[in-house]
Amino acid sequence: MDASPPRHLKARKTPRQARSASTVDAIFEAAIQVLLRDGTHRLTTTRVAERAGVSVGTMYQYFPHKQALLYALNERYLDRLAERMEKVCRERHGNSLPDMIAALVNGYWEAKTERSEVTRALYSSAVELDNEALINAFARRMDAATGAMLESAPMPNRANIDLVKVTLLSVIFGTVRNVFERNLPAEEQGAIREEVIRMCVAYLSSADDGRMETRASSRSA
Amino acid sequence: MDASPPRHLKARKTPRQARSASTVDAIFEAAIQVLLRDGTHRLTTTRVAERAGVSVGTMYQYFPHKQALLYALNERYLDRLAERMEKVCRERHGNSLPDMIAALVNGYWEAKTERSEVTRALYSSAVELDNEALINAFARRMDAATGAMLESAPMPNRANIDLVKVTLLSVIFGTVRNVFERNLPAEEQGAIREEVIRMCVAYLSSADDGRMETRASSRSA
């Protein structure tokens, strides 16, 4: 991830040798295991090191402190997620708009579903972590990827393409998270997924007309 | 909130006398203050009691443990939010669909905006809290309120009204949260808000036709 992390959250050494890399990976996996098994507030450095098969001391040579480990963990996760979504976008270049939307929603949905507990665990580990930089970097990558994809399709309202893009992403990412947190039955989740696609497509299809009226009534109670 | 909370998270005594009530309120406010100022993981019972101007012992007379306090805090918040949104829905009975949507989005958005840091603080305090019951109770109230509102309008696709409802709510709530967490500039937030309204309206306007095609392309990458 190309985010410039808060100085104090940097990992201590970039793993360059093979041994280091595998050690770091073991630590990451161990952290996830502990997160899943014991929950965020029972994730202790000792426990992670133990499950990773290394000593705490060793762990502290790769990560200057616990926060750095969690930060790196989230970074890795978002990095992989971004890569995955970028691939999805790339593959849909030139397709129809509905296809693109469906690919976005389904891709994100599936990424979250596959290891949904991991996802949830990571969410919780990120609380109180100064990970705005990570989130922003992720957002930027997604913006770029979706932007490139959408621009390869005939867009009706080119004027505010950026606003449309950010709206779409906010809606998709936000809705998926919301659905996951409500723990609805799989069946209902699937149905909602279809509807979200329909909604996004309908949104893109709607011309600029009508916007005025909507705005007129946008006074809230 | 009519949720039946996990037994171990129940508050210890229902404050009935005036003094008790004000004490409990002071504790709630103090907890929010600490949450805002120091963050979730620095919210200690001592600190909360201190800021509330009571002793720890007193606090423990009202809440059997820290978790119960946080649970009650979230409960109170969601309760108020639900009341507020119910009022919004009630006031729009009989209006046009776009009006309803706008009211929903704007109402929720404003509720979150007004004390947005509190919102964020509470989100983080709820991590690792078994608050599913709360979330569900809140969801149920919102479902009922929006259901009653929408049914008072001429709905085109009555067949799957429930699916439409849950989709709308998921999209609105999820998107709002997402936008808040990204901390976008106020201006951009406002623009997205308009777009979300447009999107929901477009969704409701789209007839049942076209659903088949959408579904056909809903294979993910």
Added chain:
Amino acid sequence: MDASPPRHLKARKTPRQARSASTVDAIFEAAIQVLLRDGTHRLTTTRVAERAGVSVGTMYQYFPHKQALLYALNERYLDRLAERMEKVCRERHGNSLPDMIAALVNGYWEAKTERSEVTRALYSSAVELDNEALINAFARRMDAATGAMLESAPMPNRANIDLVKVTLLSVIFGTVRNVFERNLPAEEQGAIREEVIRMCVAYLSSADDGRMETRASSRSA
């Protein structure tokens, strides 16, 4: 009990009115209940007061502090036990020595058995209580009672009657406690009881002869 208790352990007021007496009794009973149900280290003043149906404040008007309550509780128990044993002794005046011994052993044994958990609970409550005065007072009463009883029988070795007495009491009281603490099956307990009686009788029957040899071999390893 005619022990002069350590000044700080005195009960606050001698209950003279009927109400006071019943309140104090309720508190005593409550204390025993709590002791049985929850164990010594979970015996809190609040819990006792609660079960007694009075407020803590009221309880503190009868007992200046927790220790005083426990002290008084033990005092009452030993008082009753002493009374009971005195009666047993009185009723055996003039009987044969074996009868007296049997009465002593059986009387004590039964007193302990009847409410054996209470006994055990009280033992544990007395730990760290400066109850030497109580123990001594109890011992003195038992000495007097058994002395009077034994002197009403034809004793062979009048010379060291005091030593015999204190030995008998030590053996009986000590053995009973030991058997109880080992929690042996009731059947075995009964058998041991018989043996203890036999042993005491044999002891009393043994003339002064033979004492010299025993003493000769009393070097320990």
Added chain:
Amino acid sequence: MDASPPRHLKARKTPRQARSASTVDAIFEAAIQVLLRDGTHRLTTTRVAERAGVSVGTMYQYFPHKQALLYALNERYLDRLAERMEKVCRERHGNSLPDMIAALVNGYWEAKTERSEVTRALYSSAVELDNEALINAFARRMDAATGAMLESAPMPNRANIDLVKVTLLSVIFGTVRNVFERNLPAEEQGAIREEVIRMCVAYLSSADDGRMETRASSRSA
């Protein structure tokens, strides 16, 4: 001690390295010191660690909690006591019965006398401790040791040797404890000790005859 302790009372790690062993010993000694100086209910983990010259954290690396420490302390004490008494018994194999009895009583008495305050302190520390397993294991070892010793002597009433054994042990252990708790002057204690030996010897000498009469009068008052 070969007792299988309640699972939750197990010590955390068996000290195998030299350093660990001395640390654990220091903790044990410190615990005894604190017990003696401050009493059971003022024995805090902090205080013990402090006097042992280690940090609390270190202490918790060897004992998962306070109870485990006290359990281990009692275990160690009983272990040593058992070893000592086994030696006493072994050394008297083949001797006369009075010699054996004297050895038992004197051996136990001396063991208790040497560090009588420690003994008392440990008794009190064991209250509210689930140490039945320890007591039983100790009893079993004593049974075996005395059994082997007594069987090496010409026993008159071989029929109920087990009953005789358990009676002897109950009487000896119980009486010693009782005498100690009454805090009698050393002189008197010594005299009682002699008497107890005489009593036990008289008991063993008494033939089976006469038992019937005793039993006949064993109804209690």
Added chain:
DNA sequence: AATGAATGAGCCTTCATTCAT
């Protein structure tokens, strides 16, 4: 006199981090 809410010192326990080996 009775009540019981309030107090706060002090307890047990955890865990991130260090550093001698």
Added chain:
DNA sequence: TATGAATGAAGGCTCATTCAT
């Protein structure tokens, strides 16, 4: 370079005792 024993600050929670009502 790896190890893991040691540290000790800090947290959650209890409960004897007081005192305003």
